[in-house]
Amino acid sequence: MQFRTRAIHVGNERCPQTGAVVPPIHLASTYVQPGAGDWGEFDYSRSGNPTRKALETTLADLEGGCGALAFASGMAATHCVIGSLKSGDHVVAGSDIYGGTYRLLHKVTNRAGICVTLADSTDLEKFAAAFTPATKLAWIESPGNPRMTITDIAACAEVAHARGALLGVDSTFASPALTRPLELGADIVMHSATKYIGGHSDLLGGALVVRDQQLRDELYFVQNATGAVMGPLEAFLCSRGLKTLELRVREQCRTAQQLAEWLAAHPQVERVLYPGLPTHPGHAIAAKQMEGGFGAMMSFVVRGDYSQAKRFVESTELFQLAVSLGAVESLIEQPASMSHASYDAADRAKHGIVDGLVRISVGLEAMEDLRDDLAAAFDAIG
Numbered sequence: 001m002q003f004r005t006r007a008i009h010v011g012n013e014r015c016p017q018t019g020a021v022v023p024p025i026h027l028a029s030t031y032v033q034p035g036a037g038d039w040g041e042f043d044y045s046r047s048g049n050p051t052r053k054a055l056e057t058t059l060a061d062l063e064g065g066c067g068a069l070a071f072a073s074g075m076a077a078t079h080c081v082i083g084s085l086k087s088g089d090h091v092v093a094g095s096d097i098y099g100g101t102y103r104l105l106h107k108v109t110n111r112a113g114i115c116v117t118l119a120d121s122t123d124l125e126k127f128a129a130a131f132t133p134a135t136k137l138a139w140i141e142s143p144g145n146p147r148m149t150i151t152d153i154a155a156c157a158e159v160a161h162a163r164g165a166l167l168g169v170d171s172t173f174a175s176p177a178l179t180r181p182l183e184l185g186a187d188i189v190m191h192s193a194t195k196y197i198g199g200h201s202d203l204l205g206g207a208l209v210v211r212d213q214q215l216r217d218e219l220y221f222v223q224n225a226t227g228a229v230m231g232p233l234e235a236f237l238c239s240r241g242l243k244t245l246e247l248r249v250r251e252q253c254r255t256a257q258q259l260a261e262w263l264a265a266h267p268q269v270e271r272v273l274y275p276g277l278p279t280h281p282g283h284a285i286a287a288k289q290m291e292g293g294f295g296a297m298m299s300f301v302v303r304g305d306y307s308q309a310k311r312f313v314e315s316t317e318l319f320q321l322a323v324s325l326g327a328v329e330s331l332i333e334q335p336a337s338m339s340h341a342s343y344d345a346a347d348r349a350k351h352g353i354v355d356g357l358v359r360i361s362v363g364l365e366a367m368e369d370l371r372d373d374l375a376a377a378f379d380a381i382g
């Protein structure tokens with residue numbers, strides 16, 4: 001069956017008692033046991049919950065994994081992976097990663113003796129050179145946040161595996177509708193389900209999907225031991241979001257492509273970072289590993305200084321000034337002062353997160369309205 005059919009049917013079996021087409025939301029925290037020490041399928045909702053399980057079943061299927069785990073947030077999912085490492089282990093992380101992941105690696109998990117090196121994952125030589133004998137995990141994003149760099153996932157998997165490390169991919173920007181990293185050789189795919197999977201800016205959630213049962217069991221052990229699981233209401237909303245994921249993302253990509261082309265020709269724009277533009281250095285790889293579109297996230301550099309970009313993001317109406325992404329509403333932000341403020345200033349400069357950079361998440365509004373909104377903001381800053 002095709003992706004969109006599976007997104008609607010796998011994991012969403014009708015209720016056997018009532019015939020309800022939409023499975024009920026199971027809010028119970030605990031479950032009656034058949035006997036003492038006889039656990040049955042569910043015993044306590046941190047360890048397993050039917051509504052969460054339904055979502056995990058759909059996600060595992062859509063990503064081509066053997067299992068999925070749903071978390072309270074994207075960061076909780078990433079933390080579970082890092083939390084499965086031990087003191088002395090080393091992580092190689094791509095240099096175009098979400099600010100919160102940077103913070104987790106540099107300011108939290110480093111306290112437990114897990115060290116990290118940032119490396120440009122678009123440059124395989126530099127990426128490979130960052131590995132040490134202690135490297136257990138490589139962590140990349142494609143498209144990267146906020147510079148929309150494209151990393152060759154299959155090539156990075158080879159580099160990591162040749163050095164005895166796992167490859168984890170934060171695939172939040174692509175969503176399973178566009179890229180399926182496990183099919184390209186990755187071991188773990190992570191999503192901030194807050195974004196495209198939920199799709200409506202009304203929940204926080206995260207997910208991991210893996211190919212290997214043993215890895216799934218190890219991660220499940222950490223998840224259950226630490227407890228940052230997704231709640232049943234959020235799981236229900238994610239399951240509902242997945243049913244329209246492909247349609248939403250395809251349409252959002254179409255609008256994003258048109259806006260990127262318009263922005264690229266705009267005199268007040270220095271450059272546009274969007275993998276759908278042939279001028280983007282990662283365009284060819286993106287065309288190979290993204291299916292049906294180049295994503296609905298893009299960044300561009302507004303001519304002028306920090307305050308010009310700040311005034312620009314404060315001047316749009318339809319594009320709402322907010323972090324987050326992937327929803328039906330279009331959002332705009334300035335990475336240097338918002339999503340990537342948790343980077344040290346020196347690392348921001350080193351990794352090209354310039355002050356004039358503006359990031360947009362293209363929603364489902366009409367392209368013409370979004371374009372007019374950006375045009376009015378350019379007029380406003382002169």
Ligand SMILES: Cc1ncc(COP(=O)(O)O)c(C=O)c1O
Pocket residue numbers: 073074075076098100141145170172173191192193194204205206324325
């Ligand atoms: C690429 C990426 N990864 C991870 C996260 C963290 O997800 P959450 O906010 O659900 O914890 C975000 C949030 O913005 C993100 O953009």
